[in-house]
Amino acid sequence: MHELSIALSIIELAQEESERRGVQVSAVHLKLGALSGVVKEALLGSFEMACEDTSLKGARLVVEELPVLIFCTACGAQRPISSIQLFCCVDCGTPSGEVVQGKELEVVALEIEEWDRSRV
Amino acid sequence: MGSQPRLIEVRKNVLKQNDLNARMLRQQFRAAEVFVVSLVSSPGSGKTMLLEKTLMLLCQNYRVAALVGDLATENDAVRLTRSQAPVKQITTGTLCHLEAAMVQNALEEWDLNQLDFLFIENVGNLVCPSSYDLGENLRLVLLSVTEGEDKPLKYPTIFNSADVAVVTKMDLASAVEFDWQAAYANVQAVRPGMQVLRLSARSGEGMDDYLDFLQKRLKESRVASNLSTASATP
Numbered sequence: 001m002h003e004l005s006i007a008l009s010i011i012e013l014a015q016e017e018s019e020r021r022g023v024q025v026s027a028v029h030l031k032l033g034a035l036s037g038v039v040k041e042a043l044l045g046s047f048e049m050a051c052e053d054t055s056l057k058g059a060r061l062v063v064e065e066l067p068v069l070i071f072c073t074a075c076g077a078q079r080p081i082s083s084i085q086l087f088c089c090v091d092c093g094t095p096s097g098e099v100v101q102g103k104e105l106e107v108v109a110l111e112i113e114e115w116d117r118s119r120v
Numbered sequence: 121m122g123s124q125p126r127l128i129e130v131r132k133n134v135l136k137q138n139d140l141n142a143r144m145l146r147q148q149f150r151a152a153e154v155f156v157v158s159l160v161s162s163p164g165s166g167k168t169m170l171l172e173k174t175l176m177l178l179c180q181n182y183r184v185a186a187l188v189g190d191l192a193t194e195n196d197a198v199r200l201t202r203s204q205a206p207v208k209q210i211t212t213g214t215l216c217h218l219e220a221a222m223v224q225n226a227l228e229e230w231d232l233n234q235l236d237f238l239f240i241e242n243v244g245n246l247v248c249p250s251s252y253d254l255g256e257n258l259r260l261v262l263l264s265v266t267e268g269e270d271k272p273l274k275y276p277t278i279f280n281s282a283d284v285a286v287v288t289k290m291d292l293a294s295a296v297e298f299d300w301q302a303a304y305a306n307v308q309a310v311r312p313g314m315q316v317l318r319l320s321a322r323s324g325e326g327m328d329d330y331l332d333f334l335q336k337r338l339k340e341s342r343v344a345s346n347l348s349t350a351s352a353t354p
Contacts, residue, residue: 002216002248009134017130026125030134037250037277085273086309095312099280105134105251109127 006038006105007046011056013107018055027060027111033104034068034084062111068102138252141220145227145255150345152232155338156240158254160278161262162271163244166288166321168196170262171241173321175203177331182236182338187226189218189243196241206230217248220255236338246271250281257341264289265298269306276310284315286330291320 010028018025028047032040040063047061072079072089078100079089088095133139149156159167171186178184185206188196197209210218210226223240232238240256242249261282263271266289272279279285285307293300300318307316317333319326 002251005215006134006251009137013130013132013134013136017128021128023128029127035250035277035280037247037281084276084310087276087312088309095308097312097314103280107130107132107134109129109131111125111127113125 003038003042004046004050007043007050010047010061010107011050011054014056014059014110015054017110018112021112023110023112025056025059025110026113027062028056028107029062029064029109029111031064031066031104031106031108033066033102035099035102036105038105040065060111064108066101066104069100070096071098071100072096135251135253138220141224142253142255145220145223148227148232149238149255149257152235153342153345154232154235154238155258155334155341156238156254156256157258157260157334158240158242158256159260159262160242160246160249160282161244161264161288162246162267165244165262165264165267167241167244167262168199170286170288170319170321171239172200172203173327174239174331174334175200175205175207177327178237178334179203179205182335183234184237184239185230185235186239186241187223188241189222191216191243212243216243216245217252218242218254219252223254237334246275246278250278258337259283260286262286262288263303263307265293265303266296269299269303272303272306272310279307279311279314282311282314284317284333285311287316287318289320289322290318290325291323 014025014028032038044061051057051059068081069078070081070087072094074092074094075089079091082088082090161167175184186200187208187210189210189212190196191212194209197207200207208226210222240254259282261278304316307314317330319330
């Protein structure tokens, strides 16, 4: 269970960006690979809890889960795997240890609130 | 006063700080020509026992040292000091894994130039350590025969973060009806092409092959680093 420390890192990263740009963050968009070692549900719970008492309080965490993709030498292309327990090309069955997607743990975007000052 | 949500692109690795620290460690290790091996496994799969024997056997011909991660006790470090090799404990408290910064702190007083091998024993856990790069040259994932052959299928992530799998406690294999072929096939299912060693630190079975493998990898890394140094020099 290391999702809380991951959540704290996400918050820290979002805070840095929001302070640098002088904006309020309402949501954090995250890419989460199936081999990242992080469980989505546990991360969502940790994130909500860790946001309390920070400038991100109430912000949402929007998680895009990325399946594993391998490079299949037989197909000569990136392919999904049969299952997380079987790293074989889903189309032709060739085994491959060359993971090209699935280890991501990356903040890709922030949703920010921009106050329209002209209408104040 | 109105507000409108807007998306701004960021694209930042959440573990960027750990990755930066790991990169610094890797540079340090390369400059000192020390070969760094980390061990991950579930609790009780024999990391400390294997490390104890490894230190004892390697210290006859090499300069070896170890860092050991443990949640609360210093028992592992005490066990390992019997080998006479320098050993330092990293007590993680409640943290379930080692991070690169902890390794950096632990190494502060050590002169890496005085070492050939450095071993890092991670906290016993098959989940969390997989996310954290420690700058090591080689990550071994241990699987003891008493845990069952299907461990790789249950923890594909850690097998994908490691370089080589080591089946331990082979002296107990027949007592627990361990099926080596099935275990090997399961490793290959989640990590095609992964090298799998098998041994018993207690009986000594397979230890020669394992030590030969480590020494070969040390030599290879030195050759590679000399080549890259030579090609970088005009």
